[in-house]
Amino acid sequence: MTNAISVSGLVKTFGRTRALDGLDLTVGTGEVHGFLGPNGAGKSTTVRILLGLMRADSGRASLLGGDPWADATDLHRRLAYVPGDVTLWPNLSGGEVIDLLGRLRGGIDAQRRKSLLERFELDPRKKGRAYSKGNRQKVALVAALASDVELLILDEPTSGLDPLMEAVFRDSVAEEKARGRTVLLSSHILSEVEALCDRVSIIRGGSLVETGTLAELRHLTRTSVTADLAHEPDGLTGLPGIHDLRVEGNRVSCQVEPAHLDELFGRLAAAGLRNVTAAPPTLEDLFMRHYRTAQPGGRERQHEEAR
Amino acid sequence: MSALTGAGVLARLIVRRDRLILPVWALPAAVYPTSIAGSTAALYPTAESLRSVAGEAMANPAQLATRGPVFDASVGGLTAWTVGSSGAMLLGLVSMLLVIRHTRVDEESGRRELLGAGVVGRHAPLAAVLGVVFAVNLLIAVLMSAVLMSAGLPAAGSIALGLSLAAAGCTFAAVGAVVAQMTRSAVAARGAGVAVFIVFFLIRAVGDAGGADWLSWLSPLGWTLRLRPFAGERWWVLAPLLALVALLATAAHALTARRDLAAGLLPPRLGPATAAPGLRSPLALAWRLHRGQVAAWSAGFAVGGLALGGAVSGGLEGQIDAPQIMDMIARVGGEDARPVDFFLNYLLSMLAWIVAAYGIVSALRLRSEESAGRADLVLATTVSRARWALSHLVIAAAGPGAVLVALGTATGLGYGLSTGDLDRLPQVLGGALIHLPAVWVMTGIAAALAGALPRLAMAGWGVWVVFVLLDVFGMLGQVDGTLLNVIPFTHVPWVLLGQMSTVPLVGLTAVAAVLTALGVVGLRRRDLA
Numbered sequence: 001m002t003n004a005i006s007v008s009g010l011v012k013t014f015g016r017t018r019a020l021d022g023l024d025l026t027v028g029t030g031e032v033h034g035f036l037g038p039n040g041a042g043k044s045t046t047v048r049i050l051l052g053l054m055r056a057d058s059g060r061a062s063l064l065g066g067d068p069w070a071d072a073t074d075l076h077r078r079l080a081y082v083p084g085d086v087t088l089w090p091n092l093s094g095g096e097v098i099d100l101l102g103r104l105r106g107g108i109d110a111q112r113r114k115s116l117l118e119r120f121e122l123d124p125r126k127k128g129r130a131y132s133k134g135n136r137q138k139v140a141l142v143a144a145l146a147s148d149v150e151l152l153i154l155d156e157p158t159s160g161l162d163p164l165m166e167a168v169f170r171d172s173v174a175e176e177k178a179r180g181r182t183v184l185l186s187s188h189i190l191s192e193v194e195a196l197c198d199r200v201s202i203i204r205g206g207s208l209v210e211t212g213t214l215a216e217l218r219h220l221t222r223t224s225v226t227a228d229l230a231h232e233p234d235g236l237t238g239l240p241g242i243h244d245l246r247v248e249g250n251r252v253s254c255q256v257e258p259a260h261l262d263e264l265f266g267r268l269a270a271a272g273l274r275n276v277t278a279a280p281p282t283l284e285d286l287f288m289r290h291y292r293t294a295q296p297g298g299r300e301r302q303h304e305e306a307r
Numbered sequence: 308m309s310a311l312t313g314a315g316v317l318a319r320l321i322v323r324r325d326r327l328i329l330p331v332w333a334l335p336a337a338v339y340p341t342s343i344a345g346s347t348a349a350l351y352p353t354a355e356s357l358r359s360v361a362g363e364a365m366a367n368p369a370q371l372a373t374r375g376p377v378f379d380a381s382v383g384g385l386t387a388w389t390v391g392s393s394g395a396m397l398l399g400l401v402s403m404l405l406v407i408r409h410t411r412v413d414e415e416s417g418r419r420e421l422l423g424a425g426v427v428g429r430h431a432p433l434a435a436v437l438g439v440v441f442a443v444n445l446l447i448a449v450l451m452s453a454v455l456m457s458a459g460l461p462a463a464g465s466i467a468l469g470l471s472l473a474a475a476g477c478t479f480a481a482v483g484a485v486v487a488q489m490t491r492s493a494v495a496a497r498g499a500g501v502a503v504f505i506v507f508f509l510i511r512a513v514g515d516a517g518g519a520d521w522l523s524w525l526s527p528l529g530w531t532l533r534l535r536p537f538a539g540e541r542w543w544v545l546a547p548l549l550a551l552v553a554l555l556a557t558a559a560h561a562l563t564a565r566r567d568l569a570a571g572l573l574p575p576r577l578g579p580a581t582a583a584p585g586l587r588s589p590l591a592l593a594w595r596l597h598r599g600q601v602a603a604w605s606a607g608f609a610v611g612g613l614a615l616g617g618a619v620s621g622g623l624e625g626q627i628d629a630p631q632i633m634d635m636i637a638r639v640g641g642e643d644a645r646p647v648d649f650f651l652n653y654l655l656s657m658l659a660w661i662v663a664a665y666g667i668v669s670a671l672r673l674r675s676e677e678s679a680g681r682a683d684l685v686l687a688t689t690v691s692r693a694r695w696a697l698s699h700l701v702i703a704a705a706g707p708g709a710v711l712v713a714l715g716t717a718t719g720l721g722y723g724l725s726t727g728d729l730d731r732l733p734q735v736l737g738g739a740l741i742h743l744p745a746v747w748v749m750t751g752i753a754a755a756l757a758g759a760l761p762r763l764a765m766a767g768w769g770v771w772v773v774f775v776l777l778d779v780f781g782m783l784g785q786v787d788g789t790l791l792n793v794i795p796f797t798h799v800p801w802v803l804l805g806q807m808s809t810v811p812l813v814g815l816t817a818v819a820a821v822l823t824a825l826g827v828v829g830l831r832r833r834d835l836a
Contacts, residue, residue, distance in 0.1 A: 051687050054834040073691045081687035087680045089596060090492055093578025096586060097684075103587040104688035125577040129415075129492060140684070 002065065004029045004151055004182040005050065010059035012045055012206075019045045021206035022059070027184055027199075032177050034197035035186040036287065042206040043186045044084065047155045050184075051081055064151060077106050080144035084156035084186075086136040088128030094139040095124030101143040113146040119168050133160035145172050152176060152183045158192060170195055190284050202287070210286070221286045222255040224279045225264065230272025239263055250274075313427035317435035321409055332401050333443055337450035340394065340468060341458045344386040346783045357381060363632040364388065368619040369654040372516035375523070375532045383464045383537025386455075391471070391532045393779075396504075398447065398476030399528075402440050403500045406483035409436040412493040430560055433484055437556055440480040448473035464537030471534040474548040478527050479504060481555030488562035498603060505607055509614050516618035527551055589690050589698035597669060597702045604665050604706070605713035608658065612714040615658075616721025616735070619650045640804030651722060652738055652803040656796060658714060659742035660775060662707050663796075666750035667767050669703035673826075674757040674764040678836055692831050700754055700823055707746045715739025738803045744815035745795035749774075751822030759829025761836060 005027035012020040020042045027033040037043050048054045050063050052072030061068050066075045088097055102108025117124055120138045131139065137160045144152055152173075158166050166189070173183060173196050187193050193200060200217060202210040210217060222243060229250045236245060236252065241260030246253050256264050268276070322329070351357045361380035364370045377388045410433060413419040419432065448469035455465035479500070486499040511529040514522030523529030527548060534544045585591050636649045673696055676682045685695055719735030722728070753767030760766075774794045781791045791797050795818075798811035 048835075051683075053683060053686060072686075073689050076687060077689045079687075081683075083680065083683055085680065086684075089592075089681060090494070091578075091599075092595065093580070095580040096578065096582040099582035100586050100592060101684060101688060103582075104589070104685065104690055106689060124580040127576070127578050 002029055003027060003062075004031075005033075005061075005063055005184060007046070007050075007061045008059060010046070010049065010061060011057045012042075012049065012054065013057055019206055020049075020056070020059075023203060023206060024208045024211075025201055025203075026211070027182060029182055030177075030180050031198040032173065032183040032185060032196050034193035034200040035184055035203070036188075036190075036193060036200060037203040041203045043203065044155055045206075046203075047081075047153055047184075047186060050153065051076075078149055079151040079153060080105060080147045080149045081153045082137070082140045082144045082155065082157045084159055086133075086140040088131065088136055088139060090127065090129035092128050093125050094122060094128070094131065094135070097128065097139055098124065098143040098146065101140075102147050105147045105149065107148055108143075108146050109148060113142065116142045116146055116172070119172070120165060134162065134165065137161060138165070141169065141172075145176065150181060152181060154183065155186045156188060157185070158187070158189060166192065190287060217286055222257050223261065224253070224255050225268075226253040226277045227251070227268050227273060228275040229268065230274055233267060233271040236264075236267055239267065310428040310430040311434055312431060313422075313425065314431040314435045314438065317422065317427065317431055318439050321436055321439045325405070328405075329443055333447050333450075336394070336397055336401075336472075337447045338454055340386055340390045340451055341454045343389050343783075344382055344455065344458055344460060346780065346785045347385050347389070348382045350783055350785075351382075351385070354380075357385065361385065361388075363635075366632055367650060367653075368516040369615075369650040369657065372512040372615050372618060372654065373657055375511065375515045375529075378532075378535045379538030381537060383460050383468075386460070387464070387468050387536040387538070389779075390468070391536075392528070394472040395475035395528055395531050396508075398444060398472050399479035399504060400501070402444060402476040402480035403483035403504070404497065405440050406436050406480045407487050407493060407496045407500060409439075410484065411487040411490065411496045415493050430563060433559060433563055437480060437484055437559075441477050444473040444476035444480070447476070461537060463540050467534050467540040467542070468536035470545060471531040471536060474534075474545065474552075475528065475531045477552045478548060478555070481552045481559065484559035485555050485562065488559050488566065498600075502603070502607065505611065509611055513614045513618045516615065589685060589695050590701065592685070593672075593698040593702045596672065597699075597706055600665075600669070601702075601706045601709055604662075604710045608662070608710050608714040609717040611658070612717030612739075613721040615654055616651065616718035617725040619647070619654055619722075636804075639801055640806070644804045647722075647726075648803040649801075651718065651735060652801045655714070655718065655735075655739050655803075656742065656799065659711070659739070659746060659796060659799075660778075662710050662714070662742065663746045663749040664771060665710060666703060666707045666746045667753040667771060669706050670700065670750045670753035671757055671764055671767060672703070673699050673754065673830075674761055677757075677761065682835060686835065693827050696754075696758060696827050696830050700750075700826075703750050703754070704747055704819075707750065708740070708743055711739045711743055711746070712736065734803060741802050741812070742796070742799050744812045744819065745799050747819035748795040748815050748822065751819035751826075754826040755822040755829070756826070757830075758826025759833070761833075 003026050005025060007023060007025040010020050010023040010025075011018070023042065023046060025035075025046065035043055035046075045054065049056050049061060050068050052068045052075070055069050064075055064078055068075065088094070092100075098113060099108065102113070120142060122135060122138045122142060126135070128136070137157065141154075141157055144154070154173075158169050161169060170192065173185070176183060177196075183196075185193070185197060194214065197214065199213050200211065201208055229252060232250060233247065233252055236242065236247065236254075239260065240263075241257035242264060243255040243257075244253075252268065254264070351360055358380045361377040361384070364374070364377050374388055374392045378384055379387075410419075413422075413432070422432065448466075450469075451472070452462075452465040452469035455468065456462050482503050483496070483500050486503065487496045490496040490499055507526040507528045510526040511523045511532070514520065514524075514526070514529060523533070530544050530548055533541065535541050586595065632646070636644050636646055640649060673682075676699070682695065686692060715736035715738065716732065718739065719732030720729075722735060723730075723732055749767075749771060752770050753764070756767050757764040774796075777786055777791060778794055778796070780786045781788075781794075795815055798815060800806040800808050800811065
């Protein structure tokens, strides 16, 4: 299987800010790929480079087998894009924008357009200036989803949608996936990513920090364990892979890396297990860990956002 | 909470946001009348020469239409005549755009909502911006009067000139406040405001050129001239101006109280649910986006051309008693040139400057489409950057052509109706259209900047203003002739006086094409914002 998107060592600077710092990203054909990162991590910059709207300073990017800058117009026939902040022409109706963008991409599926409008409960007769943020987003989503393309690039597409519409969005992306389309989904909404994505890449400060399937990523996270014991435990403090350990009399709580679950439970069982809860690792834990460690770079990120 | 709570804070915010625009506008506006006075004094050192230039101006209907009558043949009187109309335009239009910027634009972008949620009274935002703009106009008046007096001009006239221009600024600030309440978008508000200005300008122009004084009294732009700075000041004219400002400001506040945030007075209309079959190319999209402006500008220039063409040619069939002006006409058009042709051509050249401004507006669409992010939507499809840019630029080139056709046809019609000689219509139309290559150069400058140096795109306006100033000072003989060659309009032949030469037209068109190509190439090579 070939890769729909393959990026390596991508660098992009704006003045003194390094927005992308050697980014690697691989999206396989037919997969729904979650693209995660804190604000200002470089997600939108990556997307804009992939769309040929910007040129990288160095590094290699390949999109659907072509060069995103040089082959932009040919490649765009095969993809659809939804920006995070959709602005529409104030005096064009939503329906006109959907048709226009579809035609500029080389055709739109009328049946699908109709059903998407119904599902997203969008009135296509309203003028661009009359739509709320969420409705502008829906216009761009319907235009993209109704197009006959191989790749969907969605940059925080649900940022203005209500929970009901988010559910509609998830169903629609699931359908796209079933049709064999590739989706790059940049997002902040973890439940959305967990529900939809086959693989996830997390970036921070312009470079990749984690990539893999959800199962692989979960493997990297810690399980939180709380146990009531018969006796006070001993020998827990020195164990490898144990974090945030708290012992209060016979009660123990801690975080443990998956590789060290065995040893921990061995010790706990030795002290007489009376009750135990083990919370499975969530993507959110993983996320928070990466986001928190991103804090020292916070000033740099704000700088970039202020651009 | 009173309706004006927070107005002070908002006023400071406005001053902070416009801390660059305000001085860049106000300082030159306050000082340039004095430099005009200096040039006038240097150019016409004797009472005799002052009288002759005043007589020349009063005999030229095109001058009467654009600047109004000369009320006194003195350095002060001619200064007031030179800056009276252009100064009212400079202060009036900028004041109006500033008010719209801090009312309708803020509402459209949602910034107003951010503030409205704070401790801000219902009337505070409008009161704040009107307060700031009125205050800046008064400051301009004070500074202008002081500089004029320090240059040795009479105190009463200096003060009267400052106040008359500030009154124009305040009037159109208040017009801006009203249209911002009545329309639903900033574009519509600006369009409506400029239309009001043009109507008042035309009423005054037709009144002054046609010798119908009563008509000029129907326009506030006629009033500000008739305050008569340096010509026996009529101070009481300030009273109706103040009353009009108060009336408009009150009306704007009353409208604010009656409508919801972000809404206009007219209810939103629904559009079609599907696009027309033709809306399938970037060119079709560009036409859709520009067509309203093309129609509005064409209509405006048609009305203006009809009125001015008629006013200028009325009663001008014979010769004129001003030897100086006959000399000038003879210099440009030869011994046989008819004054009416000279004046018509002069009028068309003046209006072509405004058509050039429209060309710049159209070309800068590239920039606004890009910075608003709408260009991304189109460029993420199979449309290439060059195709996208050229779609807008084709319309930006054709639009001014349509406007010039409307202007030429209407002016020829106005001329024909007032003289009974409709056969000259094609020639007058040609006299308007001949300016198109020069207009294209101005459009091309804006296109080159928007494409290659997007951060400097607004400098397209700077170039326009510099050219206008060069032209004004060039007519006063203060600018070296070779420098005047940078102005594209310098090279346009006076066709109505029988001049015709294709070389400059081809040259101008080539320059415009090169500039446009630079813009497109620049756009293809850079990152999009």
